[in-house]
Amino acid sequence: MAQASEPVRHTGMREHNLSLVLGAIVRHGSVTRARAAELTGLTKTTVSGLVAALTEAGFVAPADARADADGPGARGERSGRGPGRPGAPVAVSGARHAGLGLAVDADGLSAFVLDLHGTARAHEVVVRDNRTRAPDAVAAELGDLARRMLDRAGAQGLTAAGLALALPGLVDRRGGDGRTVLRFAPNLGWRNVAPDALLAAHLPPLRLPPETGNEANFAALAERWSGVGAGLGDYIHVSAEVGIGAGLIIGGELFRGTHGLAGELGHCLVEPDGALCGCGSRGCLEQYASIDAMLRAAGSDVAEPTAAALLAALTAGRPTALAAVERAGRAVGAALVSAINLLDLDAVVLGGGYVPLAPWLSGPVRDALARGPGRLRGTAPHLAVSTLGRYAPARGAAGSVVRRLLADPALVI
Amino acid sequence: MAQASEPVRHTGMREHNLSLVLGAIVRHGSVTRARAAELTGLTKTTVSGLVAALTEAGFVAPADARADADGPGARGERSGRGPGRPGAPVAVSGARHAGLGLAVDADGLSAFVLDLHGTARAHEVVVRDNRTRAPDAVAAELGDLARRMLDRAGAQGLTAAGLALALPGLVDRRGGDGRTVLRFAPNLGWRNVAPDALLAAHLPPLRLPPETGNEANFAALAERWSGVGAGLGDYIHVSAEVGIGAGLIIGGELFRGTHGLAGELGHCLVEPDGALCGCGSRGCLEQYASIDAMLRAAGSDVAEPTAAALLAALTAGRPTALAAVERAGRAVGAALVSAINLLDLDAVVLGGGYVPLAPWLSGPVRDALARGPGRLRGTAPHLAVSTLGRYAPARGAAGSVVRRLLADPALVI
DNA sequence: AATGATTAGTCCAGCACATGGACTAATCAA
DNA sequence: TTGATTAGTCCATGTGCTGGACTAATCATT
Structure with missing residues (x-):
């Protein structure tokens, strides 16, 4: 009910x-x-x-x-030609309102300002290692960044109606009152942080209440608004960093689940009695297809444990690295088939850390998608690779504000 | 958007x-x-x-x-005591409106009438093997059954505002106009049947347009309305017959997916490079945990390939049968962990063909649920077993009509 | 029993907003 | 220039919610 x-x-x-x-x-x-x-x-x-x-x-x-x-x-109706007084068309104005998107990740902060057209009006990255910093210090720096962005928007005549913050962890929205808790952000080492309080303390209050969400979710939304997701129907956006994050776009909207925890593709089982995972289970996708897992599996083929080194090894054709990514692709494909069958999805978007690996990853993923859900439905699900770069989460956050505004203009009238 | x-x-x-x-x-x-x-x-x-x-x-x-x-x-407000004129309370009336639910399965037809209280006012089963019958013949018999039910409802002063039909197969709702197609019903051997046309031809027209859906989905709804699902939050209702069907209840509503195909748990991968499945993939849950699969795996421990024989073998403690069901339980548990992580669910309900097997199946399923998603969320998901019998689909279909009525009374005002 | 306090439910004037037809405005075709 | 056609605005009308006044029914106190 x-x-x-x-x-x-x-x-x-x-x-x-x-x-x-x-x-x-x-x-x-x-x-x-x-x-x-x-x-x-x-x-x-x-x-x-x-x-x-x-x-x-x-x-x-x-x-x-x-x-x-x-x-x-x-082909809709008369388009200007013919007799009769011509109409005076109106269109969305990008001149007044904007949305501010902010993102925190392990390597720094990013911010993005979108107008109502969804076009970028300002963006900035602050590179800094956040792994060892306290939430409060990061929030203070985020506040400075936000004020800079608001100034830059103001200089263009834009007023940001609200802001949204993308965080690299599980954001739990308990209760219906919109209050959220960052349960755990593995890359930052944060636990049980209350973003609302931080935002209230360090960020200028705007017209709309601030919104907090998972970065994978916002990245998925960004893809829908201004990336390869635009033409697709329902899809899942999968990205990998230390863990694996996924954002579900269903009916054009982000599907968050009742507690805001939906999309945990990383803990789909892909190998019964496989490697023990931090979540307590065995054989989770994360153990095979996270960047870390691929680096481990690539062994001595990669010089140092970074995504860049893995990419270099692949380009050089190192066999262990190739095998590791091939295997990761099969695992991702298997998990995606489950997700597609469960959620009735039309497409898959590979994003985040998977983008540079896509040339090697897409093949096995595509194979799984072609075999898996094809028979039951008409066609195999579509596979796309994200074209938005590291701004995807902040851009999605900004887009989320714009979307709220367009969905309910009365909020600021 | x-x-x-x-x-x-x-x-x-x-x-x-x-x-x-x-x-x-x-x-x-x-x-x-x-x-x-x-x-x-x-x-x-x-x-x-x-x-x-x-x-x-x-x-x-x-x-x-x-x-x-x-x-x-x-503890809400004043409850009658105290000074002041006492209010004249009103409550939902079960006396006038009703919903009619119909279900077709391989073994016969069933029908259920619910009033607005959600209490059963009439029900009937017609036992007959539908495996070899044409859709049109079945629909004609269904029409007779429906008319009997409407008469019985009328005798109690009830008017059915609409009817819903539960079918044992993939019901695809293409387009937004509500027209549906039964893509494939394995137990009946039906393909690409248009239920709307059948209903229009053989069933009396009611106030609301008829609704068609998958029987697992309706069973899941029935569980929510008048079964063990009532107290749970979001849950997945899994049932097994020849295949495996699942209904997703999210936010109190049935989650159908854009094409109405959501909930295909049966084709989650549980065993990489496992048995080839009819869907084209390998290692699908259906190959391990459908009734047929368990019967196959139980081998000579079961006298004949029926659910009853399997139950007898389990009760008798036959080791191969026990192992088959144990394995099925583990497979179901693994698929459920994926589903719970993806969809942010709180609970699981075992229904349909799993109900009699629950004493043997619950253990391994519960183990998987306890290990899997527990760490990321507060508590392990709850596991319940359906208490509604074979009327669950028809009851859910009837409930769906009642729900529509309560959600929008203006439909009949 | 009478009175006051308190709450439930109804009546009525007022108001916000959508409607639909009439009217003015602007264009094309003859 | 005139008529046809379509766009946009004006105004009277109607529907349905609001808020305060009023009546109804009960408890508590005298």
Whole structure:
């Protein structure tokens, strides 16, 4: 049974229709009021009022370009030609609102500012080893970074309505009140940190409450908003660093699970009675396909335990390294087949630490995907490799703010 | 991005608030108008109006029992004692509306009628081997059964607002228009059957459009509504017949996946390079833990290839049979650990063909659950065994109709 | 028994917002 | 220039929620 939801008053009706109209504008790029009325089912009068409110609030602006995202020839309705008064199209405005995305990882901090078009307006990386630092110190530096980004956004006329923070660990959202706890971040050595308190202490308050999430999840979202995930249906975004993280995009949204712990692909079983894993089980994917595991398996083929060295060994054609990655690919493929069957997914995106390894990894993964779920469904799931670089988590975080804004413009009206 | 949703007019506002008030009544059992106003955030005036409409439509009725489902002592608000005019509580009425659930399986047909309380008002099984029959013939017999059930419901003053049909196969809902296709039902030997057309041809039209779904999914829902699933959070309901079916309950709702194919636990990989499966892959769970697989593995310990014979062999302590089931349990446990990690589940329910085997199966499954995801989360997932019998799919189908009705009473107002 | 305190439920004026038809505006075709 | 056609705005109307006033029913106190 659904949780008790909000009552709908007249204002709620307006909020809903506001987001309905804005959604139509977002999806179709540039629409006239008349077309928006058709698309939403509201009357022209109502749409006019809503568009006026959205314009006032800086969400949309007049657009004279005939650039309808429906494509050239706009088979939708009349596209400007023919008799009759031509409409005055409006489009999403990238001039006023923005979202700020922040990310903490073992090697530093990153930040990204997106406008409502989803185009990057500012970004910055602060390289520094966070492995030994206390959360509070990192948060203070993050606060400085955030203020710089807000200044840079302000200089372009942009106001960040909110921020989101990507953390490299299990972010548990207990209760429905939105409060989160970073249970454990292996790379940082943090346990049971309350990000909300840190953010409140060190970061400037914005219009929307800050949001905290797992970096893999945000990276998956970034892929959907501005990467290879854009055209795919439901997919899983898998990335590897020390562990293995996965973000699930289902129905266009991030699937987090009730406690926010969904997507733990790293502990899918791929080898019964296999290597003992830190989680207490045996034969977890993480024991075969994390960067660390591949480095171990590659043995003396890699000069030093870094991803760069592994890549060099592969390029040089070292057999043990090749075998290790081949095996990792088979393991990832096996786990993905389970995930696809369980969740009814259409595609897979390899991201993070898997991107440079993709030339060697894709083959075995693709084989598994072709064999596994193919027979039951029409076609084999699609396999894509991320094109977003190290900004993916911060970009996804920023996108998450933008998405919230577009989904509910009334939040800042 | 969310699909274009409906515009909200004044009627939409009312529909929403109608379901909001009904939801509060459903969750709290028996509430006064004043308490419903508190619970929903609407004013007393509005609630009165909505309650009047719900009463008129037969969804709720006056209830003088002080039986608030909040429990004795109702720590919520004042519970009748104290000064002031006592409220006139209303509760969900089981007297007018009902849902009809139908199920087809290899051994026959079953039907179930539930009222809005979720209590059974009529049920019937028609035993007959459907393995060799054409869909049309089965549908005709199903129509007869449905009409008998509607008559029996009518004799009790009940009107079925809709029906749902549980089928033992992959039900694909392609497109957003709700049209479904039964891709493949291994036990019946049916392929690419359009249930909507069959239902339209052989079953009386009801107020709501008929719904078709997978029997494992409906069984999982039944468990949530009136079985061991009631108290659990998110869970997976696993059942085995010829294959293995699973229903996912997430956030109190059935998780179907975009194409309606979610929950294919049977093709999780549990043994790399294991037995070749009909799906094209190797080492699928189905090859180890379906009833057929256990029968094969039990070899000569079972007299004939039936579930009953397997049960007898287990009871007699036959070692090969015991080993087969033990192994199946380990395999199921391994697949479940993957599912729990991926989907952030709290519990597991064993149902269908696993129920009689539970005494032998639970042990190894529980072991896997205790080892696997425990470390990352607080506690080990809970393991429960279904108590609903062979009516589970039909009961879940009926419950699905009731749920739709309670979620949106405006559908029949 | 009478009175006051307290809470439940209804009545009614007011208001917010969507609707639909009428009206003005801007373009193309003849 | 005129008519046809479509876009956008104006205004009267209607629906449904709100909030305060009012009536109803009970307990506690005198």
